[in-house]
Amino acid sequence: MKFLVGGTTxxxxxxxxxxxxxxxxxxxxxxxxxxxxxxxxxxxxxNAFAAQVDGPLALSYNPANLAGxxxxxxxxxxxxxxxxxxxxxxxxxxxxxxxxxxxxxNLYAGGPIAERWALGLGLTTPYGQAVDWGALSPVARxxxxxxxxxFVEMDSAVAWQVNDRWSVGxxxxxxxxSLEFRQVVPWDRILGQPGLPAGEARVETSGxxxxxxxxxxxxxxxxxxxxxxxxxxxxxxxxxxLKLRHAPTLPxxxxxxxxxxxxxxxxxxxxxxxxxxxxxxxxxxxxxxGWSSVDELPLKAGPNQPLIGADSLRYDWSDTWTVNAxxxxxxxxxxxxxxxxxxxxxxxxxxxxxxxxxxEDRHVVTVGVGVRYxxxxxxxxxxxxxxxxxxVSGNQNPTYDGVYEIxxxxxxxxxxxxxx
Numbered sequence: 001m002k003f004l005v006g007g008t009t010x011x012x013x014x015x016x017x018x019x020x021x022x023x024x025x026x027x028x029x030x031x032x033x034x035x036x037x038x039x040x041x042x043x044x045x046x047n048a049f050a051a052q053v054d055g056p057l058a059l060s061y062n063p064a065n066l067a068g069x070x071x072x073x074x075x076x077x078x079x080x081x082x083x084x085x086x087x088x089x090x091x092x093x094x095x096x097x098x099x100x101x102x103x104x105x106n107l108y109a110g111g112p113i114a115e116r117w118a119l120g121l122g123l124t125t126p127y128g129q130a131v132d133w134g135a136l137s138p139v140a141r142x143x144x145x146x147x148x149x150x151f152v153e154m155d156s157a158v159a160w161q162v163n164d165r166w167s168v169g170x171x172x173x174x175x176x177x178s179l180e181f182r183q184v185v186p187w188d189r190i191l192g193q194p195g196l197p198a199g200e201a202r203v204e205t206s207g208x209x210x211x212x213x214x215x216x217x218x219x220x221x222x223x224x225x226x227x228x229x230x231x232x233x234x235x236x237x238x239x240x241x242l243k244l245r246h247a248p249t250l251p252x253x254x255x256x257x258x259x260x261x262x263x264x265x266x267x268x269x270x271x272x273x274x275x276x277x278x279x280x281x282x283x284x285x286x287x288x289x290g291w292s293s294v295d296e297l298p299l300k301a302g303p304n305q306p307l308i309g310a311d312s313l314r315y316d317w318s319d320t321w322t323v324n325a326x327x328x329x330x331x332x333x334x335x336x337x338x339x340x341x342x343x344x345x346x347x348x349x350x351x352x353x354x355x356x357x358x359x360e361d362r363h364v365v366t367v368g369v370g371v372r373y374x375x376x377x378x379x380x381x382x383x384x385x386x387x388x389x390x391x392v393s394g395n396q397n398p399t400y401d402g403v404y405e406i407x408x409x410x411x412x413x414x415x416x417x418x419x420x
Contacts, residue, residue: 045328051227071419078104083358121156296314297313382410
């Protein structure tokens with residue numbers, strides 16, 4: 001695309017400066033941009049919870065198990081996530097993120113509404129997180145230095161206990177999400193005019209979508225449960241603004257609308273849980289995530305479209321299989337010790353990885369504790385991720401080649417109250 005600036009033909013496009021567009025939908029965690037398991041019990045058991053989940057937390061793991069709640073309960077959980085990332089670029093520079101701890105809240109309520117029928121309601125944060133390399137980092141000239149996704153779901157489900165061995169559940173998920181990106185723009189390089197001060201490009205968008213979830217639990221034999229749960233994809237259409245700060249006063253350089261869309265993946269979980277006596281429970285789950293829904297993202301920027309230089313971006317993410325195993329031991333009356341392991345593969349190939357998603361396969365080891373006192377139950381959990389360095393070459397944007405080091409940290413607390 002060509003532009004006339006002061007009588008000079010400029011054939012450079014803002015695709016050079018706006019590498020931030022390659023970051024849409026790629027924010028900070030293995031397993032794409034999915035957040036960690038909600039609740040201290042779920043995290044403590046490393047997400048192996050589809051068959052044995054109890055209480056209103058079943059809304060996020062398997063809605064069929066809502067039918068097993070004996071009374072109305074409410075649960076609040078709060079997770080803290082942070083990832084320290086370092087990048088040794090093939091261009092010769094090094095950088096590190098300066099991320100803050102992010103709080104990820106989840107709220108649930110559920111209980112019986114009729115004989116063999118139960119209802120669950122929730123406000124959850126299944127996706128999100130952020131990354132910040134700093135505006136003064138060398139990363140800021142080739143990629144967004146700041147990227148943040150917020151994603152909130154309003155969940156509801158109804159469950160039916162068909163008989164003593166079978167229960168089923170289904171519901172809706174109404175999602176709202178926002179995206180924000182920031183990148184330094186070197187106007188001197190883009191416009192070929194030495195001495196121009198750098199500016200900044202920001203995208204701020206929001207949108208919504210709707211999904212469906214369902215689950216079934218089968219008591220194969222006393223103490224043995226088999227569960228299957230699934231969620232449909234959720235397509236979110238984002239609308240917002242592309243804002244250029246400290247930009248030169250030229251007709252073709254101005255703020256504009258910005259639109260894109262992300263199809264959050266379908267998910268299917270198969271879990272088998274066993275009770276060993278009255279105090280020990282173990283479970284193993286296999287989970288499929290349809291990340292191939294993130295294949296290509298449209299980019300619409302109104303009058304700024306020529307400056308972007310592309311109508312879409314290629315991602316080519318792959319579907320993944322995650323393996324989870326968890327256990328729980330009631331070592332004293334009302335006291336539970338939890339632990340687990342997950343193998344979490346990344347859906348992001350080398351060719352489309354960006355600094356806003358320094359993602360890699362990881363092994364996750366978790367520990368947790370739960371304490372029940374009367375109608376009150378408290379939980380805490382911690383996750384330790386073993387992540388090898390990722391060496392990227394052959395990226396579609398050669399400036400993203402290099403070695404990425406990732407050190408995530410994760411904690412969770414929860415509180416549950418039984419009303420009667």
